[in-house]
Amino acid sequence: MSSQREASISLNHAPDGVGYKLLELPPELLALLESDTPPVLTLESSTNSAVLKNGTRSWGLRQKNTSNALILLKTSEGASTSSSEVPELSLDAISTIHDTIELVPDLAAAAAPIARGKWHEKFARGR
Template identity: 45%
Template structure:
Protein backbone atom coordinates (compact mmCIF):
# COMPACT_ATOMS: atom_id res chain seq x y z
CA UNK A 1 0.00 0.00 0.00
CA UNK A 2 1.37 3.40 -0.99
CA UNK A 3 1.63 6.19 1.56
CA UNK A 4 2.60 9.82 1.44
CA UNK A 5 5.97 8.90 2.96
CA UNK A 6 7.14 6.67 0.10
CA UNK A 7 9.07 9.48 -1.61
CA UNK A 8 10.44 11.71 1.14
CA UNK A 9 12.70 14.59 0.15
CA UNK A 10 14.72 16.18 2.92
CA UNK A 11 14.34 19.94 3.26
CA UNK A 12 16.83 22.21 5.04
CA UNK A 13 17.75 25.89 5.30
CA UNK A 14 21.18 27.29 4.56
CA UNK A 15 22.74 29.24 7.42
CA UNK A 16 23.87 31.98 5.03
CA UNK A 17 20.71 33.20 3.28
CA UNK A 18 21.45 35.29 0.17
CA UNK A 19 19.74 38.70 0.05
CA UNK A 20 17.74 38.70 -3.21
CA UNK A 21 15.12 40.89 -4.83
CA UNK A 22 13.25 39.84 -7.96
CA UNK A 23 12.56 42.35 -10.72
CA UNK A 24 9.44 42.14 -12.87
CA UNK A 25 10.48 42.88 -16.46
CA UNK A 26 7.92 44.22 -18.93
CA UNK A 27 7.75 41.96 -22.03
CA UNK A 28 9.24 44.63 -24.34
CA UNK A 29 12.26 45.09 -22.03
CA UNK A 30 12.79 41.33 -21.77
CA UNK A 31 12.71 41.02 -25.57
CA UNK A 32 15.20 43.89 -25.85
CA UNK A 33 17.58 42.26 -23.34
CA UNK A 34 17.35 38.89 -25.13
CA UNK A 35 18.00 40.45 -28.56
CA UNK A 36 21.27 40.10 -30.51
CA UNK A 37 22.32 43.63 -29.49
CA UNK A 38 21.04 44.27 -25.96
CA UNK A 39 21.32 47.84 -24.66
CA UNK A 40 23.49 49.02 -21.80
CA UNK A 41 21.30 49.65 -18.77
CA UNK A 42 21.98 52.50 -16.37
CA UNK A 43 20.41 53.27 -13.01
CA UNK A 44 20.20 56.89 -11.89
CA UNK A 45 18.12 58.83 -9.41
CA UNK A 46 15.50 61.44 -10.17
CA UNK A 47 15.65 64.92 -8.74
CA UNK A 48 14.08 65.23 -5.30
CA UNK A 49 11.74 68.18 -4.90
CA UNK A 50 9.97 69.75 -1.96
CA UNK A 51 6.79 67.83 -2.87
CA UNK A 52 8.29 64.50 -3.96
CA UNK A 53 11.30 62.44 -2.97
CA UNK A 54 13.78 61.22 -5.57
CA UNK A 55 13.45 57.69 -6.89
CA UNK A 56 15.54 55.23 -8.88
CA UNK A 57 15.30 55.21 -12.69
CA UNK A 58 16.39 52.44 -15.06
CA UNK A 59 17.37 53.78 -18.48
CA UNK A 60 17.65 51.56 -21.57
CA UNK A 61 18.63 54.36 -23.95
CA UNK A 62 15.18 54.49 -25.55
CA UNK A 63 12.94 54.17 -22.47
CA UNK A 64 13.12 55.08 -18.82
CA UNK A 65 11.48 53.06 -16.06
CA UNK A 66 10.83 54.05 -12.46
CA UNK A 67 11.82 51.32 -9.99
CA UNK A 68 9.33 50.68 -7.18
CA UNK A 69 9.73 48.19 -4.37
CA UNK A 70 6.66 46.09 -3.63
CA UNK A 71 6.31 43.97 -0.52
CA UNK A 72 4.52 40.65 -0.66
CA UNK A 73 2.55 38.99 2.10
CA UNK A 74 3.74 35.55 0.99
CA UNK A 75 7.51 35.36 0.60
CA UNK A 76 9.08 33.41 -2.25
CA UNK A 77 11.58 30.80 -1.10
CA UNK A 78 14.49 30.07 -3.45
CA UNK A 79 15.77 26.49 -3.17
CA UNK A 80 18.62 24.56 -4.71
CA UNK A 81 19.04 20.81 -5.05
CA UNK A 82 21.41 19.11 -2.64
CA UNK A 83 22.05 15.68 -1.20
CA UNK A 84 22.06 14.37 2.34
CA UNK A 85 25.47 13.74 3.81
CA UNK A 86 26.51 10.88 6.05
CA UNK A 87 26.15 11.28 9.80
CA UNK A 88 28.43 9.76 12.43
CA UNK A 89 26.01 6.82 12.72
CA UNK A 90 26.21 5.97 8.99
CA UNK A 91 28.59 3.40 7.58
CA UNK A 92 30.64 5.31 4.98
CA UNK A 93 31.17 2.20 2.84
CA UNK A 94 27.44 1.58 2.35
CA UNK A 95 26.04 5.13 2.64
CA UNK A 96 23.94 6.26 -0.33
CA UNK A 97 23.27 10.03 -0.51
CA UNK A 98 19.60 10.96 -0.87
CA UNK A 99 18.33 13.94 -2.91
CA UNK A 100 17.21 16.93 -0.85
CA UNK A 101 16.36 20.62 -1.16
CA UNK A 102 18.02 23.50 0.65
CA UNK A 103 16.70 27.07 0.91
CA UNK A 104 19.27 29.67 -0.09
CA UNK A 105 17.11 32.83 -0.02
CA UNK A 106 13.75 34.23 0.97
CA UNK A 107 12.39 37.01 -1.26
CA UNK A 108 9.92 39.30 0.51
CA UNK A 109 10.12 42.27 -1.87
CA UNK A 110 10.03 42.59 -5.64
CA UNK A 111 11.04 45.50 -7.88
CA UNK A 112 8.37 46.75 -10.29
CA UNK A 113 9.30 48.75 -13.40
CA UNK A 114 6.95 51.55 -14.49
CA UNK A 115 7.46 53.22 -17.88
CA UNK A 116 8.11 56.95 -17.48
CA UNK A 117 7.11 59.36 -20.22
CA UNK A 118 9.68 62.12 -20.94
CA UNK A 119 7.27 64.95 -19.99
CA UNK A 120 6.42 63.18 -16.70
CA UNK A 121 10.09 63.12 -15.73
CA UNK A 122 10.35 66.89 -16.20
CA UNK A 123 7.39 67.63 -13.90
CA UNK A 124 7.18 66.80 -10.23
CA UNK A 125 4.44 64.27 -9.50
CA UNK A 126 1.38 65.76 -7.81
CA UNK A 127 1.29 65.53 -4.06
CA UNK A 128 -0.92 62.67 -2.96
CA UNK A 129 -2.92 63.32 0.19
CA UNK A 130 -2.07 60.84 2.83
CA UNK A 131 -4.71 59.42 5.14
CA UNK A 132 -3.56 61.43 8.17
CA UNK A 133 -3.63 64.66 6.12
CA UNK A 134 -7.20 63.98 4.95
CA UNK A 135 -8.23 63.08 8.49
CA UNK A 136 -6.74 66.28 9.94
CA UNK A 137 -8.37 68.38 7.20
CA UNK A 138 -11.84 66.85 7.79
CA UNK A 139 -11.52 67.37 11.56
CA UNK A 140 -10.56 71.01 11.03
CA UNK A 141 -13.58 71.52 8.74
CA UNK A 142 -15.93 70.01 11.36
CA UNK A 143 -14.66 72.43 14.04
CA UNK A 144 -15.28 75.48 11.81
Protein backbone atom coordinates in the same frame (compact mmCIF):
# COMPACT_ATOMS: atom_id res chain seq x y z
CA MET B 1 8.02 -6.03 3.43
CA SER B 2 10.21 -4.00 1.09
CA SER B 3 13.88 -3.47 1.86
CA GLN B 4 13.98 -0.11 0.08
CA ARG B 5 13.40 3.13 1.92
CA GLU B 6 10.43 5.32 1.17
CA ALA B 7 11.10 7.94 -1.46
CA SER B 8 11.23 11.34 0.18
CA ILE B 9 13.06 14.64 -0.11
CA SER B 10 14.18 16.40 3.03
CA LEU B 11 13.87 20.18 3.30
CA ASN B 12 16.53 22.03 5.30
CA HIS B 13 16.72 25.64 6.44
CA ALA B 14 20.17 26.73 5.22
CA PRO B 15 20.36 30.51 4.58
CA ASP B 16 23.44 31.45 2.57
CA GLY B 17 23.66 35.08 3.77
CA VAL B 18 23.23 36.61 0.31
CA GLY B 19 20.62 39.38 0.02
CA TYR B 20 18.42 38.42 -2.95
CA LYS B 21 16.06 40.82 -4.74
CA LEU B 22 13.67 39.79 -7.50
CA LEU B 23 13.23 42.22 -10.39
CA GLU B 24 9.96 42.26 -12.32
CA LEU B 25 10.61 43.39 -15.90
CA PRO B 26 8.05 44.93 -18.26
CA PRO B 27 7.46 42.76 -21.37
CA GLU B 28 9.03 45.28 -23.78
CA LEU B 29 12.27 45.47 -21.75
CA LEU B 30 12.41 41.69 -21.45
CA ALA B 31 12.09 41.38 -25.24
CA LEU B 32 14.96 43.84 -25.69
CA LEU B 33 17.20 41.96 -23.24
CA GLU B 34 16.47 38.60 -24.91
CA SER B 35 17.20 39.93 -28.42
CA ASP B 36 20.35 39.15 -30.40
CA THR B 37 21.72 42.64 -29.66
CA PRO B 38 20.74 43.49 -26.07
CA PRO B 39 20.94 47.20 -25.20
CA VAL B 40 23.23 48.86 -22.68
CA LEU B 41 21.28 49.84 -19.57
CA THR B 42 22.32 52.49 -17.05
CA LEU B 43 21.12 52.97 -13.50
CA GLU B 44 20.81 56.56 -12.28
CA SER B 45 19.43 58.22 -9.18
CA SER B 46 16.46 60.57 -9.12
CA THR B 47 14.79 62.59 -6.39
CA ASN B 48 12.63 59.74 -5.08
CA SER B 49 13.99 56.48 -6.56
CA ALA B 50 16.49 54.88 -8.93
CA VAL B 51 15.88 55.03 -12.69
CA LEU B 52 16.91 52.39 -15.22
CA LYS B 53 17.61 53.98 -18.63
CA ASN B 54 18.01 52.74 -22.19
CA GLY B 55 18.41 55.59 -24.68
CA THR B 56 15.16 57.55 -24.58
CA ARG B 57 13.24 55.00 -22.47
CA SER B 58 13.43 55.02 -18.69
CA TRP B 59 11.81 53.05 -15.87
CA GLY B 60 11.58 53.88 -12.19
CA LEU B 61 12.37 51.15 -9.67
CA ARG B 62 9.64 50.64 -7.08
CA GLN B 63 9.62 48.15 -4.21
CA LYS B 64 6.47 46.06 -3.77
CA ASN B 65 5.88 44.17 -0.54
CA THR B 66 3.94 40.92 -0.61
CA SER B 67 2.14 39.03 2.12
CA ASN B 68 3.10 35.73 0.47
CA ALA B 69 6.79 35.10 0.93
CA LEU B 70 8.82 33.55 -1.88
CA ILE B 71 11.26 30.86 -0.77
CA LEU B 72 14.38 30.23 -2.87
CA LEU B 73 15.39 26.56 -2.90
CA LYS B 74 18.65 24.89 -3.88
CA THR B 75 19.31 21.18 -4.30
CA SER B 76 22.04 19.60 -2.22
CA GLU B 77 23.42 16.16 -1.56
CA GLY B 78 23.09 14.93 1.99
CA ALA B 79 25.61 12.59 3.54
CA SER B 80 24.73 8.91 3.31
CA THR B 81 24.49 6.82 6.45
CA SER B 82 26.91 4.20 5.17
CA SER B 83 29.60 4.05 2.47
CA SER B 84 27.58 1.67 0.28
CA GLU B 85 24.54 3.94 0.04
CA VAL B 86 23.97 6.61 -2.58
CA PRO B 87 23.93 10.14 -1.10
CA GLU B 88 20.41 11.46 -0.54
CA LEU B 89 19.23 14.52 -2.40
CA SER B 90 17.62 17.26 -0.35
CA LEU B 91 16.37 20.82 -0.77
CA ASP B 92 17.86 23.75 1.12
CA ALA B 93 15.79 26.89 1.71
CA ILE B 94 18.52 29.47 1.14
CA SER B 95 16.46 32.68 1.32
CA THR B 96 12.98 34.02 1.97
CA ILE B 97 11.92 37.07 -0.06
CA HIS B 98 9.12 39.35 1.13
CA ASP B 99 9.37 42.06 -1.55
CA THR B 100 10.12 42.49 -5.24
CA ILE B 101 11.42 45.37 -7.35
CA GLU B 102 9.04 46.50 -10.08
CA LEU B 103 10.00 48.63 -13.10
CA VAL B 104 7.41 51.26 -13.99
CA PRO B 105 7.62 53.82 -16.81
CA ASP B 106 9.44 56.86 -15.43
CA LEU B 107 6.93 59.65 -15.02
CA ALA B 108 9.60 62.31 -14.37
CA ALA B 109 10.05 62.70 -18.13
CA ALA B 110 6.31 63.32 -18.54
CA ALA B 111 4.56 66.57 -17.69
CA ALA B 112 4.18 67.32 -14.01
CA PRO B 113 0.70 66.51 -12.65
CA ILE B 114 -1.61 69.38 -11.73
CA ALA B 115 -1.71 69.97 -7.97
CA ARG B 116 -5.26 69.55 -6.70
CA GLY B 117 -4.72 70.44 -3.05
CA LYS B 118 -5.24 68.42 0.06
CA TRP B 119 -8.35 66.28 0.47
CA HIS B 120 -9.84 68.29 3.34
CA GLU B 121 -9.16 71.60 1.53
CA LYS B 122 -10.85 70.34 -1.61
CA PHE B 123 -14.07 69.44 0.18
CA ALA B 124 -14.03 72.43 2.56
CA ARG B 125 -14.41 74.87 -0.37
CA GLY B 126 -17.86 73.54 -1.23
CA ARG B 127 -19.32 74.22 2.23
